Amino acid sequence: RKWNMDGSFNTSDADSSDLDLSKQSTPGPESSVSLNVNIDKNWGDIKGEDFIVRDLVNDIMNDDSDQNLQTSNTARSSGILSSVTSLFGSSVTDSDIDAALSTLKDRLIKKNVTSEVADALCESVKSSISGTSKKAFTRSDTIVTNAMEQSLKKVLTPSTSIDLLHDIKSKIKGGSTKTPYVLSIVGVNGVGKSTSLSKVAYWLLQNKMKILIAACDTFRSGAVEQLRVHVSSLKELCSRDPTHTGDIDIFEQGYGKDAAITARDAVSYGAKNGYDVVLIDTAGRRHNDQRLMSSLEKFANLAKPDKIIMVAEALVGTDAVQQAKNFNNAFGPSRNVDYFLISKCDTVGDMLGTMVNMTYTTQIPIIFVGTGQMYTDLRTLSVQWAVSKLLA
Numbered sequence: 276r277k278w279n280m281d282g283s284f285n286t287s288d289a290d291s292s293d294l295d296l297s298k299q300s301t302p303g304p305e306s307s308v309s310l311n312v313n314i315d316k317n318w319g320d321i322k323g324e325d326f327i328v329r330d331l332v333n334d335i336m337n338d339d340s341d342q343n344l345q346t347s348n349t350a351r352s353s354g355i356l357s358s359v360t361s362l363f364g365s366s367v368t369d370s371d372i373d374a375a376l377s378t379l380k381d382r383l384i385k386k387n388v389t390s391e392v393a394d395a396l397c398e399s400v401k402s403s404i405s406g407t408s409k410k411a412f413t414r415s416d417t418i419v420t421n422a423m424e425q426s427l428k429k430v431l432t433p434s435t436s437i438d439l440l441h442d443i444k445s446k447i448k449g450g451s452t453k454t455p456y457v458l459s460i461v462g463v464n465g466v467g468k469s470t471s472l473s474k475v476a477y478w479l480l481q482n483k484m485k486i487l488i489a490a491c492d493t494f495r496s497g498a499v500e501q502l503r504v505h506v507s508s509l510k511e512l513c514s515r516d517p518t519h520t521g522d523i524d525i526f527e528q529g530y531g532k533d534a535a536i537t538a539r540d541a542v543s544y545g546a547k548n549g550y551d552v553v554l555i556d557t558a559g560r561r562h563n564d565q566r567l568m569s570s571l572e573k574f575a576n577l578a579k580p581d582k583i584i585m586v587a588e589a590l591v592g593t594d595a596v597q598q599a600k601n602f603n604n605a606f607g608p609s610r611n612v613d614y615f616l617i618s619k620c621d622t623v624g625d626m627l628g629t630m631v632n633m634t635y636t637t638q639i640p641i642i643f644v645g646t647g648q649m650y651t652d653l654r655t656l657s658v659q660w661a662v663s664k665l666l667a
């Protein structure tokens with residue numbers, strides 16, 4: 276990516292050939308991998324036969340606001356929306372609602388929810404409670420806040436299953452001919468695709484799966500070597516605890532090849548050699564670069580991924596929404612991005628607003644969040660927790 280002097284991201288639709296660094300000299304693999312081979316043993320729990328990643332919690336998130344859930348709950352019960360004072364009305368009036376909503380809207384915007392999305396949420400809250408009768412002793416602001424809580428929950432709660440482990444297990448257990456579960460990771464340059472892919476691999480290794488990493492970033496110099504280092508680090512981690520982990524290998528065909536073909540070959544190699552999951556790394560591409568984006572449709576047709584995960588940085592603000600839309604469209608009419616993985620949540624404060632914008636606009640659920648540079652820096656998002664933070 277190119278950054279302007281003012282720190283903004285250059286989204287001009289220039290020729291992407293300047294980003295093709297594969298002809299330049301290849302950097303040493305060590306320089307492209309900064310993941311720490313240390314692990315955090317508290318990153319997940321064993322439930323039955325499954326290893327489940329823990330939810331994101333306050334101490335991982337680099338939160339600038341000094342409010343926490345405690346204050347949010349106290350604030351709500353003591354009614355910090357003091358502009359609304361009516362206590363005993365028989366029904367909630369429009370002016371009560373407007374006053375409470377305007378405070379909530381400001382709060383959401385402070386958390387990086389865009390004003391369009393905040394407006395839409397307020398509208399839905401308004402229509403859901405307008406004219407409803409109010410129980411005695413219930414404050415209007417409480418009614419409005421509760422309704423907003425429900426709306427946010429609805430936005431953040433996936434409408435489809437995000438039980439990836441269950442999905443993988445049902446595919447690899449079912450059927451007489453074993454075909455691997457195929458996951459591919461896409462996203463713009465440098466968002467953390469290869470790192471996140473390695474974290475997902477480490478999680479699947481805890482679930483004793485046999486993983487094939489397909490090096491399908493055949494474009495950026497050093498990308499294949501970077502994955503090799505990840506795979507050997509992950510192998511090393513597994514060798515420390517061989518009875519409780521799976522196995523991992525890399526499939527690579529070097530640079531310059533059509534990534535869709537390498538991906539297809541990796542999947543058939545995975546099928547022939549008894550792999551449970553093929554994890555496909557792809558080249559970073561600018562979401563407004565037509566040439567690079569259009570190759571994704573062929574990629575999806577040849578690799579036939581069971582799920583496509585788009586990695587987006589928590590940092591990018593409103594650009595993340597456009598990235599999500601463009602990636603979602605790039606796979607053609609019959610295929611979409613299935614999940615978001617929001618990376619670098621440890622580096623920013625209020626990233627939850629970005630998550631609301633993305634899920635509201637695309638209806639694509641968040642499967643994981645990345646919280647650092649270790650393989651164990653992967654978490655799931657608790658909707659209840661996220662909503663409390665957003666309204667704090």
Ligand SMILES: Nc1nc2c(ncn2[C@@H]2O[C@H](COP(=O)(O)OP(=O)(O)OP(=O)(O)O)[C@@H](O)[C@H]2O)c(=O)[nH]1
Binds near residue numbers: 310465558618645
């Ligand atoms: N702090 C932090 N850094 C991260 C996280 N995820 C990735 N990174 C770092 O982000 C940088 C880029 O990560 P990569 O995985 O190489 O990103 P990529 O999307 O594969 O990059 P390209 O293949 O060049 O498009 C690396 O220095 C990673 O260590 C995260 O959750 N938190």
Ligand SMILES: [Mg+2]
Binds near residue numbers: 468469470492556557
């Ligand atoms: Mg990469």
